[in-house]
Amino acid sequence: MSVLGKLDWSAIPIDQPIPLAAGGGAIALMLAALGWVTVKGHWPYLWREWITSVDHKRIGVMYVVLALAMLVRGFIDAIMMRTHQALTVGGGSGYLPPEHFNQIFSAHGTIMIFFGAMPFMVGLMNFVVPLQLGVRDVAFPRLNSTAFWLTASGALLVNLSLVLGEFARTGWLPYAPLSERSYSPGVGVDYYLWAVQIGGVGTLMAGINIVTTIVKTRAPGMGYLRMPMFCWTALCASMLIVAAFPILTATLTMLTLDRYLGFHFFTNAAGGSPMMFVNLIWAWGHPEVYILILPAFGVFSEVIATFSGKPLFGYRSMVAATLFITVVSFMVWLHHFFTMGAGANVNAAFGIATSIIAVGTGVKIYNWLFTMYGGRLRFPTPMLWSLGFLFTFIIGGMTGVLLAVPAADFILHNSLFLVAHFHNVIVSGTVFGAIAGYTFWFPKAFGFTLDERWGKRAFWLSLAGFVIVFGALYIAGLEGMTRRLQHVAVAQWGPLLYVSVAGVAVMIAGVAAQITQLVVSIRRRDALRDDTGDPWEGRSLEWATPSPPPAFNFATLPEVGGEEPYWRIKERAIASQQERSASDYEPITMPRRSATGFVTAFFATVIGFAMVWQIWWLAALGLVCAYGAFVAFAWRDENEDTFSAEEVARIERARRGAAA
Amino acid sequence: MSVIAPRVPRAALALALAGLASGCSGASVLDPAGPVAEGNRANLLSALAIMLAIVVPTLIAIIAFAWWFRAGNPRAKHRPEFVFSGRIELVVWSIPLLVILFLSGVIWIGSHRLAPEAPLGPAGRALEVQVVSLDWKWLFIYPDEGIATVDRLVVPAGRPIRFRLTSASVMNAFFVPRLGSMIYAMNGMETHLHLQADRPGRYYGQSAQFSGDGFADMHFTLQAVPPPEFARWTAEIRGTGRTLDRTSYRALAQQGHAARGLAFGRVDPGLFGAIVTQAIPPAAGPKPAPGGQQVSG
Numbered sequence: 001m002s003v004l005g006k007l008d009w010s011a012i013p014i015d016q017p018i019p020l021a022a023g024g025g026a027i028a029l030m031l032a033a034l035g036w037v038t039v040k041g042h043w044p045y046l047w048r049e050w051i052t053s054v055d056h057k058r059i060g061v062m063y064v065v066l067a068l069a070m071l072v073r074g075f076i077d078a079i080m081m082r083t084h085q086a087l088t089v090g091g092g093s094g095y096l097p098p099e100h101f102n103q104i105f106s107a108h109g110t111i112m113i114f115f116g117a118m119p120f121m122v123g124l125m126n127f128v129v130p131l132q133l134g135v136r137d138v139a140f141p142r143l144n145s146t147a148f149w150l151t152a153s154g155a156l157l158v159n160l161s162l163v164l165g166e167f168a169r170t171g172w173l174p175y176a177p178l179s180e181r182s183y184s185p186g187v188g189v190d191y192y193l194w195a196v197q198i199g200g201v202g203t204l205m206a207g208i209n210i211v212t213t214i215v216k217t218r219a220p221g222m223g224y225l226r227m228p229m230f231c232w233t234a235l236c237a238s239m240l241i242v243a244a245f246p247i248l249t250a251t252l253t254m255l256t257l258d259r260y261l262g263f264h265f266f267t268n269a270a271g272g273s274p275m276m277f278v279n280l281i282w283a284w285g286h287p288e289v290y291i292l293i294l295p296a297f298g299v300f301s302e303v304i305a306t307f308s309g310k311p312l313f314g315y316r317s318m319v320a321a322t323l324f325i326t327v328v329s330f331m332v333w334l335h336h337f338f339t340m341g342a343g344a345n346v347n348a349a350f351g352i353a354t355s356i357i358a359v360g361t362g363v364k365i366y367n368w369l370f371t372m373y374g375g376r377l378r379f380p381t382p383m384l385w386s387l388g389f390l391f392t393f394i395i396g397g398m399t400g401v402l403l404a405v406p407a408a409d410f411i412l413h414n415s416l417f418l419v420a421h422f423h424n425v426i427v428s429g430t431v432f433g434a435i436a437g438y439t440f441w442f443p444k445a446f447g448f449t450l451d452e453r454w455g456k457r458a459f460w461l462s463l464a465g466f467v468i469v470f471g472a473l474y475i476a477g478l479e480g481m482t483r484r485l486q487h488v489a490v491a492q493w494g495p496l497l498y499v500s501v502a503g504v505a506v507m508i509a510g511v512a513a514q515i516t517q518l519v520v521s522i523r524r525r526d527a528l529r530d531d532t533g534d535p536w537e538g539r540s541l542e543w544a545t546p547s548p549p550p551a552f553n554f555a556t557l558p559e560v561g562g563e564e565p566y567w568r569i570k571e572r573a574i575a576s577q578q579e580r581s582a583s584d585y586e587p588i589t590m591p592r593r594s595a596t597g598f599v600t601a602f603f604a605t606v607i608g609f610a611m612v613w614q615i616w617w618l619a620a621l622g623l624v625c626a627y628g629a630f631v632a633f634a635w636r637d638e639n640e641d642t643f644s645a646e647e648v649a650r651i652e653r654a655r656r657g658a659a660a
Numbered sequence: 661m662s663v664i665a666p667r668v669p670r671a672a673l674a675l676a677l678a679g680l681a682s683g684c685s686g687a688s689v690l691d692p693a694g695p696v697a698e699g700n701r702a703n704l705l706s707a708l709a710i711m712l713a714i715v716v717p718t719l720i721a722i723i724a725f726a727w728w729f730r731a732g733n734p735r736a737k738h739r740p741e742f743v744f745s746g747r748i749e750l751v752v753w754s755i756p757l758l759v760i761l762f763l764s765g766v767i768w769i770g771s772h773r774l775a776p777e778a779p780l781g782p783a784g785r786a787l788e789v790q791v792v793s794l795d796w797k798w799l800f801i802y803p804d805e806g807i808a809t810v811d812r813l814v815v816p817a818g819r820p821i822r823f824r825l826t827s828a829s830v831m832n833a834f835f836v837p838r839l840g841s842m843i844y845a846m847n848g849m850e851t852h853l854h855l856q857a858d859r860p861g862r863y864y865g866q867s868a869q870f871s872g873d874g875f876a877d878m879h880f881t882l883q884a885v886p887p888p889e890f891a892r893w894t895a896e897i898r899g900t901g902r903t904l905d906r907t908s909y910r911a912l913a914q915q916g917h918a919a920r921g922l923a924f925g926r927v928d929p930g931l932f933g934a935i936v937t938q939a940i941p942p943a944a945g946p947k948p949a950p951g952g953q954q955v956s957g
Contacts, residue, residue: 006952007952008950008951009951010950010951010953011951011952012951013951098873098874098875098876099873099953099956102870102872102873102875164952165951165952165953166952166953166954169872169873170870171870175830175831175869175870177829177830177831177847177942178830178831178870178871178872182942182944182945183829183830183872183945183946184945184946184954185945185946185947185948185954186946186948186949186952186953186954187952187953188952188954268829268847268848268938268942269938269941269942274831274846274847275846275849308729309731309740310739310740310742310743311743312743313742313743313744313748314743314744314745314748314749314752315743315744316744317749317752317753337844339776339833339841339842339843339844339868340843340844340846340851341776341777341843341844341851341852341853343775343777344771344772344775344778347771347775348767348768348771348772351767351771352760352763352764352767352768355760355763355764355767356760358756358759358760359753359756359757359760362714362752362755362756362759363752363753363756365718366718366748366751366752366755367752369718369721369722369725370742370745370748370752372725372726372729373725373729373739373742374729374736374737374738374739374740374742375729375738375739375740376729376730376731376736376738376740377726377729377730377731378731379730387722387726390722391719391722391723394715394718394719394722395715398708398711398712398715401707401711401763402704402707402708402711404767405703405704405707405763405766405767405770405771406767406770406771406774407699407700407703407704407767407770407771407773407774407841408700408703408704408707408770410700410774410776410840410841410842410843411689411697411700411701411704411837411840411841411842412689412704413833413842413868414833414835414842414868414869415689415868478688478689478690479687479688479689480687480688480689480837480838480864480866481687482835482866482867482868483868483870484870484875485875485876486875486876487876488876489864489866489876489879490686490687490864492686492687612952613952
């Protein structure tokens with residue numbers, strides 16, 4: 001074996017124009033961005049204020065930036081799949097050979113779930129939770145930075161497979177035995193394993209961090225039942241992360257051992273059980289669905305309450321429903337494979353358990369409905385996304401319960417009906433929630449609101465495109481069309497596939513409008529500036545501090561007293577802050593910026609890359625260096641910066657002065 | 661297969677969905693051609709009817725509430741302190757619970773009546789077909805007739821078929837949409853499925869579980885013929901010279917589509933059992949290629 005393991009020049013897909021052009025384009029774009037930063041001399045600023053930042057707000061923003069970029073990448077994959085498949089109707093060959101098409105749908109799922117939807121949700125939680133709790137940062141700020149950079153490292157590895165070697169051709173969950181070395185000897189599954197493993201460890205760290213933050217560091221007096229709903233859903237989603245991600249880590253480790261060291265956990269031969277892989281991956285995978293959707297439920301709760309001008313209806317009932325979903329989500333995984341033939345009793349039990357989850361979701365929907373009842377509804381962009389969610393998510397939930405009926409699932413499993421269902425819930429649940437949250441909290445992060453006109457255009461176009469695409473796919477599923485077909489043998493499916501391509505075109509316009517909104521808003525930022533820190537008449541503590549919040553979030557920590565209901569906390573906090581004179585401020589100690597996370601993640605990328613290509617010496621070197629970074633971090637004796645009382649007072653006066 | 665939902669909504673639904681089924685692809689799951697598919701569809705429509713009863717009013721309420729309580733409507737009563745009502749909570753918990761109660765009945769009864777392993781009709785009447793999924797084609801063995809075919813499944817109309825399924829290599833799912841239920845085919849495992857085609861006809865079949873590069877070509881035709889014609893057909897296949905034994909199976913199990921349409925007049929009777937018990941080792945996959953790639957075949 002050579003010094004570079006399996007890596008040689010043939011890893012670059014010279015003969016495949018599409019990945020080559022895509023990879024080349026991405027590299028050119030990255031070089032251009034890096035060049036621009038260098039020419040403008042922004043490196044010191046980026047390094048000091050962002051890359052090494054341990055501020056939960058900065059890290060939250062970086063998570064969302066990563067997520068937005070990956071959502072676009074995953075969307076491009078989706079455009080290719082839909083157009084290619086439509087071109088193969090009636091015997092056409094399309095433009096993607098099977099080995100490429102299979103990589104694209106695998107990458108689409110992997111990127112959208114692990115590096116699009118997940119970072120978006122974790123980013124929102126990171127940014128919002130400490131502000132809503134009235135605290136200065138998360139419980140473990142440096143762990144937070146490490147968690148983010150590990151996620152970014154995973155995303156980088158997936159995208160690297162575009163230009164070096166190949167990505168998995170197995171689907172986004174690499175079912176054994178197809179993913180075993182005997183049926184997937186290429187590096188594709190290895191890229192998947194190391195990228196998801198590294199990113200997954202990052203997610204686990206983020207989950208531990210958020211759970212600890214919520215459980216241990218709430219503002220004085222903020223009992224659990226005074227927390228905003230978003231904190232509750234963040235807590236539940238993070239508890240799910242802590243409980244479920246170790247299953248993913250263990251499962252992928254077992255598959256890695258199978259592939260690298262000839263173990264037989266999931267192989268056909270020597271007593272391995274591929275069915276065990278399917279069980280384990282869904283034992284993580286079903287809670288994962290709720291990890292994605294619960295924070296979005298929290299966003300909708302905040303947005304609907306705010307723009308109804310009312311507190312959330314049935315708060316305690318909502319908390320109960322969230323906890324109910326959290327627990328039951330661990331008891332339903334088998335509904336992903338009723339067709340494995342486990343028997344009528346097992347299927348019926350899991351089918352009933354699955355439909356029981358719908359009770360919790362149903363309760364939430366009615367409580368949102370009654371939040372609107374008697375309110376004074378305003379319809380800015382975040383509210384539109386929330387109403388769009390309410391309307392479409394009910395349909396997605398209904399088709400989900402249809403799939404939970406085993407005898408119906410027997411004809412819908414792995415059909416385009418299933419594909420339409422999970423896009424229906426993930427897009428109109430998680431993605432609509434992510435965009436609603438992004439629009440809602442953007443002014444908090446940057447001090448100016450996003451352009452409403454482009455926001456509304458983006459909403460209506462995306463909603464229309466989404467309904468057309470997945471409406472057509474629902475029907476195609478009922479017409480017997482199954483998923484992941486590189487070409488279609490039944491010509492009558494053609495019209496439905498063409499309709500879905502038309503829907504994709506509308507969605508492209510929606511995404512373009514969303515990007516335009518950001519560009520237009522940055523250009524018009526002076527006109528859109530919000531000096532009040534509370535542009536929406538919000539109901540929780542994050543709106544009690546200026547926008548963007550100072551590094552320490554609150555000059556004086558809000559106190560949540562007595563029996564007052566949670567939604568009055570904000571007003572009291574604002575009042576008490578305004579009463580303060582300069583002498584009331586006290587010095588604030590904040591964690592010092594640290595490169596540990598970035599350096600560790602850099603070496604994690606090196607390890608992952610080296611393991612994919614079996615460059616053993618490089619993997620060992622990466623491991624030693626990553627450990628070295630940890631030791632160097634542990635050796636530091638100064639971990640904190642202190643803002644003096646005068647400094648705090650000055651920052652606070654400047655911000656309040658701007659608002660006055 | 662009986663139906664659990666009330667007759668009227670079911671008829672209305674069937675009408676509404678008839679539009680879908682009529683322009684149909686010949687593979688529509690809403691256009692059943694056998695008792696199992698009818699049962700599947702009935703379950704689907706019953707569950708849909710039960711849920712629409714609650715979903716439709718909710719959708720209307722969302723639009724109505726959002727419209728009526730808009731900030732610009734002076735006639736809407738503003739109730740900013742309306743944040744809890746025990747009665748409403750009772751209702752919003754009990755409505756979904758009741759729906760799920762109904763649905764649980766549908767789920768329980770349906771999954772028992774339509775259990776893939778449950779025989780259709782009296783024992784001994786069914787035709788046994790052994791199915792082996794290969795990379796990337798389907799091998800159908802008729803043990804009683806002593807014949808085998810590739811990607812071509814001929815069955816007598818009106819007679820139950822008892823499928824015993826396994827896989828030579830990776831997972832696949834055996835699916836004939838118009839006949840109903842699908843089931844996984846897995847190496848080292850044997851799964852069972854019972855189907856029946858009521859009328860003669862040609863039905864599209866496809867693997868529904870992704871299995872590698874040649875997956876999209878893993879479709880086949882299930883042809884239901886009148887029983888006398890089935891007898892003629894088996895005799896005809898038996899007349900062809902080819903024998904399916906371990907040697908020819910090994911060649912067949914290699915990746916690719918070259919074997920499509922092949923038929924065997926004689927079959928080693930222990931072959932299926934040997935595949936299931938892995939007495940014949942699992943078939944090989946693609947070969948590694950330079951640059952971290954892999955090539956099939």
